[in-house]
Amino acid sequence: MPKVVTVIMAGGQGSRLYPLTKIRSKPAVPIAGRFRLIDIPLSNCIHSGFRRIFVLTQFASESLHRHIFLTYRFDVFQKDFVTILSAQQTIDNRDWYQGTADAVRQNLHFLKNQGDLVLILSGDHLYRMDYRKFVDFHVRTGAEISISVIPVPTESVKDFGVMKVDRTGRITEFREKPKEAAAIEAMAVDEETFRAHGIVAAGRSHLASMGIYIFNAAVLEELLGSNTSADFGKQIIPDAIQRKKVFGHFFDGYWEDIGTIRSFFDANLNLTEPLPRFNFYDEARPIFTHARFLPGSKIIASDVSESILCEGSIINGSRIRKSIVGVRSRIGDGCVLDRTIMMGADYFESREELERNAASGLPPIGLGRGCEVRNAILDKNARIGNGVKLVNARGIKDENADSYGIVNGIVVVPKDAAIADGTVI
Numbered sequence: 001m002p003k004v005v006t007v008i009m010a011g012g013q014g015s016r017l018y019p020l021t022k023i024r025s026k027p028a029v030p031i032a033g034r035f036r037l038i039d040i041p042l043s044n045c046i047h048s049g050f051r052r053i054f055v056l057t058q059f060a061s062e063s064l065h066r067h068i069f070l071t072y073r074f075d076v077f078q079k080d081f082v083t084i085l086s087a088q089q090t091i092d093n094r095d096w097y098q099g100t101a102d103a104v105r106q107n108l109h110f111l112k113n114q115g116d117l118v119l120i121l122s123g124d125h126l127y128r129m130d131y132r133k134f135v136d137f138h139v140r141t142g143a144e145i146s147i148s149v150i151p152v153p154t155e156s157v158k159d160f161g162v163m164k165v166d167r168t169g170r171i172t173e174f175r176e177k178p179k180e181a182a183a184i185e186a187m188a189v190d191e192e193t194f195r196a197h198g199i200v201a202a203g204r205s206h207l208a209s210m211g212i213y214i215f216n217a218a219v220l221e222e223l224l225g226s227n228t229s230a231d232f233g234k235q236i237i238p239d240a241i242q243r244k245k246v247f248g249h250f251f252d253g254y255w256e257d258i259g260t261i262r263s264f265f266d267a268n269l270n271l272t273e274p275l276p277r278f279n280f281y282d283e284a285r286p287i288f289t290h291a292r293f294l295p296g297s298k299i300i301a302s303d304v305s306e307s308i309l310c311e312g313s314i315i316n317g318s319r320i321r322k323s324i325v326g327v328r329s330r331i332g333d334g335c336v337l338d339r340t341i342m343m344g345a346d347y348f349e350s351r352e353e354l355e356r357n358a359a360s361g362l363p364p365i366g367l368g369r370g371c372e373v374r375n376a377i378l379d380k381n382a383r384i385g386n387g388v389k390l391v392n393a394r395g396i397k398d399e400n401a402d403s404y405g406i407v408n409g410i411v412v413v414p415k416d417a418a419i420a421d422g423t424v425i
Contacts, residue, residue: 004050004135005115008041009100010123011058016260019405019414020379027123028064030343032271032280033310033326035289036067037258041121043287048131051080052114056103058087058096071290085110099230108221118220120213126267126278127255134249141169143247144219145240148212150251151204160208161233162187163248167196171246174238197250209233210255219244254278261407268341272306272322294327330366338374345381363418376411385421393424
């Protein structure tokens with residue numbers, strides 16, 4: 001096994017996840033009530049034995065930095081590390097990261113002599129992968145660059161970079177998010193090619209890039225040093241296919257790009273299914289996150305079905321269906337939660353804080369009494385007053401207000417926002 005150094009791209013703003021990314025970067029967004037998106041690639045790296053990791057950050061990165069610092073500390077007697085490389089101005093460069101390739105280019109000097117191969121990951125995808133199999137494929141084929149690819153149906157092609165491969169897996173053509181029908185049809189992969197790589201097509205016709213790459217270290221340095229292209233998918237990879245040995249590694253497990261409010265909402269709610277597509281209950285390969293040392297959830301005379309209740313929650317006489325209740329959540333009497341993601345709170349409010357906030361008309365963190373919440377996302381530390389209804393009563397598809405948003409019909413209450421008693425949205 002060659003020596004591998006990992007780079008996780010975690011600097012994106014994630015504008016399509018707004019308002020969840022109003023004050024945090026996309027990889028810092030909570031998922032499943034107690035984790036953050038960045039925990040997924042970091043946990044995959046740890047289980048794969050790749051523990052020399054650089055995390056490249058840029059946009060609204062404070063909470064992400066704090067989470068990584070508090071969570072990922074390796075044995076001081078080993079050379080393993082998780083190091084944050086935040087965008088910075090230097091004597092030679094005054095620019096922010098202009099794209100994925102530019103971010104790596106600006107940090108090439110940190111990667112020198114760290115590994116024979118550079119594994120490049122995205123910080124905002126939900127999946128499990130043993131990267132050792134990916135590296136083995138890269139070495140076995142003699143590739144200079146390898147891209148992890150996943151089969152997708154024709155209707156999904158416009159959202160991805162897609163490619164064609166030969167029977168050995170070598171990539172012969174790459175197109176970034178083709179839109180025209182003729183271009184999409186030209187990139188279709190025949191079923192025989194799928195079978196040659198042990199994949200059942202099952203109605204899927206194209207190969208999409210997962211945004212996961214392996215570069216020979218010398219090849220990466222050469223490609224980034226010979227031009228000023230800003231992005232791997234749009235520029236570096238298509239150009240390299242003509243000059244380098246670029247191969248596609250087939251992956252046929254669950255993978256979700258948490259890129260929009262709808263995809264985030266659906267991926268979270270799927271976790272409440274009896275057999276979810278992504279399994280957080282894998283004892284052999286757990287997803288790591290910050291240890292909080294919280295008490296168990298307290299449930300008082302409530303009706304709960306198909307839901308996840310995280311530690312430190314207090315639920316008083318409520319009805320909860322197909323929802324996620326995050327850490328330190330407080331739910332008052334007579335509430336109804338239906339298809340709701342409640343991210344919880346960063347802290348428990350003291351009695352003094354509750355009294356002081358009440359005197360100023362500020363609701364406590366969590367849900368007050370008699371609330372009805374359907375098809376909604378409540379971000380961390382949201383304060384929902386008594387008798388509030390978050391049900392998209394007007395049937396609006398999209399709306400942006402100070403204390404809430406409606407995105408694709410889903411009501412979203414941002415972090416630290418407050419909704420006054422009796423409000424109907």
